[in-house]
Amino acid sequence: MGLTIAQKIIKNHLVCGEMITGNEIGLRIDQTLTQDATGTMAYLQFEAMGIDRVKTELSVAYIDHNTLQAGFENADDHRYIQTVTKKHGIRFSRPGNGICHQVHLERFSKPGKTLIGSDSHTPTAGGIGMLGMGAGGLDVAVAMGGGTYYITMPKMLKVNLVGKLSDYVGAKDVILEVLRQLGVKGGVGAIVEYAGEGVKTLSVPQRATITNMDAELGATSSIFPSDDVTKAFLAAEGRVEDFVELSSDPDAVYDAEYTVDLSKLQPLAACPHSPDNVKPVSALSGMKISQVCIGSCTNSSMQDMLTVAAMLKGKTVHPDVSLSISPGSKQVYTMLAECGALADLINAGARILECACGPCIGMGFSPKSAGVSLRTFNRNFLARSGTADAQVYLVSPETAAASAIAGEFTDPTTLGVAPIIEMPTSFKINDNLIEMPVAAEEMETVTVERGPNIKPIPVGKAPAKDLSCELILKVGDDITTDHIMPAGTKVLPYRSNVPKLSEFCFTVCDKDFPERAKAKGGGVILGGSNYGQGSSREHAALVPLYLGIKAVVAKSFARIHVANLINFGIVPMTLANPDDYEKFSEGDALEIAGFAAAVKGETEALLVNKTNGASAKLCLNLSARQREMLLAGGCLNYTKNQK
Numbered sequence: 242m243g244l245t246i247a248q249k250i251i252k253n254h255l256v257c258g259e260m261i262t263g264n265e266i267g268l269r270i271d272q273t274l275t276q277d278a279t280g281t282m283a284y285l286q287f288e289a290m291g292i293d294r295v296k297t298e299l300s301v302a303y304i305d306h307n308t309l310q311a312g313f314e315n316a317d318d319h320r321y322i323q324t325v326t327k328k329h330g331i332r333f334s335r336p337g338n339g340i341c342h343q344v345h346l347e348r349f350s351k352p353g354k355t356l357i358g359s360d361s362h363t364p365t366a367g368g369i370g371m372l373g374m375g376a377g378g379l380d381v382a383v384a385m386g387g388g389t390y391y392i393t394m395p396k397m398l399k400v401n402l403v404g405k406l407s408d409y410v411g412a413k414d415v416i417l418e419v420l421r422q423l424g425v426k427g428g429v430g431a432i433v434e435y436a437g438e439g440v441k442t443l444s445v446p447q448r449a450t451i452t453n454m455d456a457e458l459g460a461t462s463s464i465f466p467s468d469d470v471t472k473a474f475l476a477a478e479g480r481v482e483d484f485v486e487l488s489s490d491p492d493a494v495y496d497a498e499y500t501v502d503l504s505k506l507q508p509l510a511a512c513p514h515s516p517d518n519v520k521p522v523s524a525l526s527g528m529k530i531s532q533v534c535i536g537s538c539t540n541s542s543m544q545d546m547l548t549v550a551a552m553l554k555g556k557t558v559h560p561d562v563s564l565s566i567s568p569g570s571k572q573v574y575t576m577l578a579e580c581g582a583l584a585d586l587i588n589a590g591a592r593i594l595e596c597a598c599g600p601c602i603g604m605g606f607s608p609k610s611a612g613v614s615l616r617t618f619n620r621n622f623l624a625r626s627g628t629a630d631a632q633v634y635l636v637s638p639e640t641a642a643a644s645a646i647a648g649e650f651t652d653p654t655t656l657g658v659a660p661i662i663e664m665p666t667s668f669k670i671n672d673n674l675i676e677m678p679v680a681a682e683e684m685e686t687v688t689v690e691r692g693p694n695i696k697p698i699p700v701g702k703a704p705a706k707d708l709s710c711e712l713i714l715k716v717g718d719d720i721t722t723d724h725i726m727p728a729g730t731k732v733l734p735y736r737s738n739v740p741k742l743s744e745f746c747f748t749v750c751d752k753d754f755p756e757r758a759k760a761k762g763g764g765v766i767l768g769g770s771n772y773g774q775g776s777s778r779e780h781a782a783l784v785p786l787y788l789g790i791k792a793v794v795a796k797s798f799a800r801i802h803v804a805n806l807i808n809f810g811i812v813p814m815t816l817a818n819p820d821d822y823e824k825f826s827e828g829d830a831l832e833i834a835g836f837a838a839a840v841k842g843e844t845e846a847l848l849v850n851k852t853n854g855a856s857a858k859l860c861l862n863l864s865a866r867q868r869e870m871l872l873a874g875g876c877l878n879y880t881k882n883q884k
């Protein structure tokens with residue numbers, strides 16, 4: 242039987258396990274990346290492992306999320322990351338160099354290799370034919386130390402792209418169409434491969450826009466073939482030697498296939514508050530808007546920026562609209578400046594931000610009260626923009642630019658013929674903001690600088706023999722990590738200070754949760770389906786651990802979050818019958834007799850509601866390795882015990 246592209250890469254990197262869908266497999270990781278909002282924790286954990294030098298082919302630390310620096314905290318964390326990476330063999334991408342995924346695509350990603358990143362949008366590298374996966378910081382730390390990365394062997398989905406995009410229809414519309422067809426749970430347990438004759442019509446940055454939003458599908462990864470277009474991109478980046486051709490075998494087998502006809506595609510928008518709530522822009526036309534934000538790791542390439550600049554040239558942004566533009570990298574930013582397109586953007590009234598995540602993670606540029614904000618980003622979760630009642634729509638750069646000028650939702654295809662964008666055949670290469678680590682023999686010369694905001698990481702405990710506690714919080718379906726551990730300007734500075742961070746835990750859903758959890762010594766959380774979707778932030782497990790959460794029961798879990806829960810010793814269990822969810826209410830007294838024994842070896846446990854006498858069967862869908870980790874109280878204890 243033939244293999245898919247992903248199966249070929251997995252086969253080449255398989256350390257343990259059998260490549261049977263649903264089995265746990267271990268992979269060798271060639272490259273890692275971190276960003277600053279998750280990086281501090283990842284490097285603290287790497288240091289705790291006591292390994293001198295990274296063992297990967299390449300590891301890079303980016304500074305792109307916490308760049309607002311309203312106090313000393315972020316700057317201190319940046320300095321910590323800069324010094325710890327210098328010592329241990331990791332490259333450091335200085336603030337100002339750009340968003341991790343965009344820079345990694347430009348400068349480091351390689352077809353056929355594996356990459357894990359402490360950021361859920363790491364599958365962006367799939368645009369170049371690399372197997373990129375989002376992971377918790379602890380998993381990245383383990384991989385940096387040469388350890389195996391474990392995933393469940395995914396099923397394979399194929400999206401056939403036919404035809405060619407029409408004028409003013411972008412790569413963003415392709416992934417929004419995929420999200421419309423599959424939904425935010427549609428990719429769970431799967432790798433999505435893009436195929437068909439339409440592939441060759443898309444540039445690498447366009448492909449990366451599509452694989453970037455793999456995270457929104459809940460998939461393990463997404464990948465494109467590596468072909469002549471890939472080769473041309475690598476050549477333009479001055480690294481044609483990194484090219485290898487990659488395609489699936491003609492007789493490769495997929496678990497499901499979907500089709501997107503590029504030529505029939507219309508501009509689309511993901512409506513509040515979910516990336517799969519997709520409608521045609523034409524159905525929203527005329528809706529007044531107050532803000533447009535262009536950028537993020539999804540849509541900040543040179544091609545995106547040139548498209549927007551051509552549309553804004555000689556025009557003025559509507560007086561009711563505030564437009565922000567964040568180019569994705571220093572490479573993009575300098576090229577825009579040199580070709581004059583930056584001037585077109587500035588003249589039109591765009592507010593140019595530094596090349597960083599910025600408004601995407603709520604770092605400034607929050608919309609006005611109940612404001613309608615059109616963003617070329619990948620997430621429109623409730624309150625993520627920093628304004629609780631804002632209405633955020635995810636759109637293409639083409640729709641964003643057309644609407645910014647008109648002051649209302651505008652279908653760009655109504656503008657007629659699109660301007661022709663001349664893409665440069667070579668990019669401006671200058672890696673002067675990538676700092677190299679010192680040589681191994683000089684590592685003792687580097688002093689790692691730690692600011693006062695860095696507080697100890699909580700460590701889990703072995704599960705109790707019997708679990709007896711309160712249902713401390715009950716939440717619904719599709720709870721995101723932004724609900725569990727919000728981001729934004731007020732919270733992000735504390736990413737290395739768990740006690741302080743705990744004051745914000747779940748406050749999007751329930752303002753009193755942190756106080757209640759503290760007063761009652763924690764308990765159990767009950768969630769709906771796809772619990773923990775969204776980001777890779779392990780803080781969504783670390784902080785509940787700090788607040789005393791022992792277990793999370795849900796209808797189903799998102800991949801990265803469930804791995805993070807296990808890493809920190811919180812037991813994830815699913816309801817055997819999802820309808821049993823109704824038998825439990827917040828505040829109920831719960832009991833699981835033989836809890837530790839269930840974690841040790843049972844596939845089922847009985848959750849008893851002592852308040853109303855009801856009960857529910859729970860499933861413990863755990864590998865032997867995960868059970869051992871939970872019994873040890875998490876990965877750090879487990880690793881220590883193994884030494």
Ligand code: MIC
Nearest residue numbers: 278279360361362776777778
């Ligand atoms: C996000 O887009 O939500 C983030 C911020 O990039 C996160 C990582 C984090 O929370 O630091 C992600 O996607 O993993």
Ligand code: SF4
Nearest residue numbers: 362537538598601602
């Ligand atoms: Fe940054 Fe936004 Fe991309 Fe996350 S999704 S890495 S916050 S740009």
